[in-house]
Amino acid sequence: MPPPPPPPEPFFPGTFLRPLCPRPALAREGGKMAAPSSAPLPCPEPGAAPYGNFPNYSRFHPPEARVSLLPDGLLRRLFPAAARPLLGLDVGCNSGELSVALYRHLLGLQDKSSLEQPAAGKDLHLLCCDIDAALIERARQSSPFPASISFANLDIMDSASREPFLSSYLGRFGRSTFDIGFCMSVTMWIHLHHGDSGLREFLAFLSSLCEYLLIEPQPWKCYRAAARRLRKLGRNDFDHFRSLAINGDMAERITQILTKDCAMELVCCFGSTSWDRSLLLFKSNGSNQEGREPSGS
Structure with missing residues (x-):
C-alpha cells in the first residue's frame, strides 16, 4: 500500500504564505453563481447558466473537495476569545450543499448523520x-440545520435590496458586520456581468462587511470557458467579457485589490482544488470597518 499523505502544514493566523497556491492539473471547469438579478433563472442544461446558477453544481465540484483543504478548528483559531455567536455570510450559495458542508466542517460535525451541538466550541449562524x-428553495427544503443556516434569494449587487436586508439580519444579533464571509467561485460571474468596476465594488463591499473573508476566485480560463458555452448555445456574449482590464492571474489580481484597495491582508492560502481554484483567507486590518466589535466581545 502507498504511504499515507503527509499531514497539512500548521496554520497560524497572521502568517503570510506566498506565492499563491500552486496550480494543479486542469480539471473540468464550471462556476458557482453570483447575484446580478433577483428574477428566477431556470437552467435546463448546465451550459445555459450564464449567471453561474448551475442546477447540479455540487455533482461536478463536490463540497468535500473544498472543505478538506481547510484545517480543523479554524473558527477556534480565528476567534479564540469570542463568547458570542459567530455570524457568517455565504454569497452565491447555489442550492446550499457547500454551505452545509462548510458549516459542518467549521463546527466539527464531520458525521453527516449527527445533528448534535457543535463540537468546535463555537456557535455559528450562517x-x-x-x-x-x-x-x-431547494436549499431551504434540504437544510439539516434550519435554526442555524438561513437561505435568502438576494441580488448582492443591488444595493437597494442588500443594504436593508443585511442590516436587518445583523440587527437581530446586535451586530453591524459578519465575522466571516465566504465567496466560493462567485467573483467571475460578478466580473462578467458588472465589469471591472463591479468586481471592485463587490470586493470592497465584502471587505467592509466581514472581518475574515474566504474567497475562491475562478481562474481566467474559466472566463473563456463561460464565454465559449454561451457562443455554443447561440447566445449573446457577456457584456463586459472583451473589455475587462482585470484579467490574467485572477487569484493574484483579486489579492491585489483586497490588500491595496480594501484594507485587508492575506492570511493564508489553503491550497488549490483539483479544478485549479485557490482558497484564500483574508483578514480586515480594521481601518475599513468602523464600529466593528472586537472578536472577543
Missing part, C-alpha cells in the same frame, strides 16, 4: 444568499 429563487 446567512446564505443567491440570485436564483429556485435554488434557494
Whole structure:
C-alpha cells in the first residue's frame, strides 16, 4: 500500500504564505453563481447558466473537495476569545450543499448523520444568499440545520435590496458586520456581468462587511470557458467579457485589490482544488470597518 499523505502544514493566523497556491492539473471547469438579478433563472442544461446558477453544481465540484483543504478548528483559531455567536455570510450559495458542508466542517460535525451541538466550541449562524429563487428553495427544503443556516434569494449587487436586508439580519444579533464571509467561485460571474468596476465594488463591499473573508476566485480560463458555452448555445456574449482590464492571474489580481484597495491582508492560502481554484483567507486590518466589535466581545 502507498504511504499515507503527509499531514497539512500548521496554520497560524497572521502568517503570510506566498506565492499563491500552486496550480494543479486542469480539471473540468464550471462556476458557482453570483447575484446580478433577483428574477428566477431556470437552467435546463448546465451550459445555459450564464449567471453561474448551475442546477447540479455540487455533482461536478463536490463540497468535500473544498472543505478538506481547510484545517480543523479554524473558527477556534480565528476567534479564540469570542463568547458570542459567530455570524457568517455565504454569497452565491447555489442550492446550499457547500454551505452545509462548510458549516459542518467549521463546527466539527464531520458525521453527516449527527445533528448534535457543535463540537468546535463555537456557535455559528450562517446567512446564505443567491440570485436564483429556485435554488434557494431547494436549499431551504434540504437544510439539516434550519435554526442555524438561513437561505435568502438576494441580488448582492443591488444595493437597494442588500443594504436593508443585511442590516436587518445583523440587527437581530446586535451586530453591524459578519465575522466571516465566504465567496466560493462567485467573483467571475460578478466580473462578467458588472465589469471591472463591479468586481471592485463587490470586493470592497465584502471587505467592509466581514472581518475574515474566504474567497475562491475562478481562474481566467474559466472566463473563456463561460464565454465559449454561451457562443455554443447561440447566445449573446457577456457584456463586459472583451473589455475587462482585470484579467490574467485572477487569484493574484483579486489579492491585489483586497490588500491595496480594501484594507485587508492575506492570511493564508489553503491550497488549490483539483479544478485549479485557490482558497484564500483574508483578514480586515480594521481601518475599513468602523464600529466593528472586537472578536472577543
